Amino acid sequence: MNKIKVYRKYRGLTQIELAKQVGVARQTINLIENNKYNPSLSLCIALAKALESDLNTLFWEEIDNEGQNT
Amino acid sequence: MNKIKVYRKYRGLTQIELAKQVGVARQTINLIENNKYNPSLSLCIALAKALESDLNTLFWEEIDNEGQNT
DNA sequence: GATTTTTGTCAACTATATATGACATTTTTA
DNA sequence: TAAAAATGTCATATATAGTTGACAAAAATC
Numbered sequence: 228m229n230k231i232k233v234y235r236k237y238r239g240l241t242q243i244e245l246a247k248q249v250g251v252a253r254q255t256i257n258l259i260e261n262n263k264y265n266p267s268l269s270l271c272i273a274l275a276k277a278l279e280s281d282l283n284t285l286f287w288e289e290i291d292n293e294g295q296n297t
Numbered sequence: 298m299n300k301i302k303v304y305r306k307y308r309g310l311t312q313i314e315l316a317k318q319v320g321v322a323r324q325t326i327n328l329i330e331n332n333k334y335n336p337s338l339s340l341c342i343a344l345a346k347a348l349e350s351d352l353n354t355l356f357w358e359e360i361d362n363e364g365q366n367t
Numbered sequence: 368g369a370t371t372t373t374t375g376t377c378a379a380c381t382a383t384a385t386a387t388g389a390c391a392t393t394t395t396t397a
Numbered sequence: 398t399a400a401a402a403a404t405g406t407c408a409t410a411t412a413t414a415g416t417t418g419a420c421a422a423a424a425a426t427c
Contacts, residue, residue, distance in 0.1 A: 243374095257376085265338055265339045267415090272356070324385080325385055337385090
């Protein structure tokens, strides 16, 4: 399950409520949660703030650099 | 000076080289460095990787919550 | 199990990120 | 200090992010 969805549910918010908080349409939240696109940086930041999180937590896939040096 | 610019220079890259690495036009890099817009998440991620950094370091302004409770 | 709320999704539209080409200005290098 | 490279910026074009309205499916509540 998508991270935004997990964090939104953790905060007890509906898509409509989160959309309102960050100032976009509900469909936009829905598309992001279903990995159907590529939000703008400003929207990512608004989401991170609304979910009391940060960019790395929500949007950064840590590249695993360990175990490559053989 | 803008963070992208600082990190790019630290890596010894020109706008053209960075643009090529992340697959956008030079003007796009230039606009971002001059805070003239709002890149997409995928571009932010490409930039973070190209500059061997991460999203928080490059794009997150830490909100200062201390010193507000008086 | 019927009602209400929430979510997934479609189609059509608008706003804006990004591309391309060009040129002036600034900075670097010879 | 002249030439070359890098940067700032403009104007036009295109791709896509984000909107709006609507409806069906799924989940929650009564």
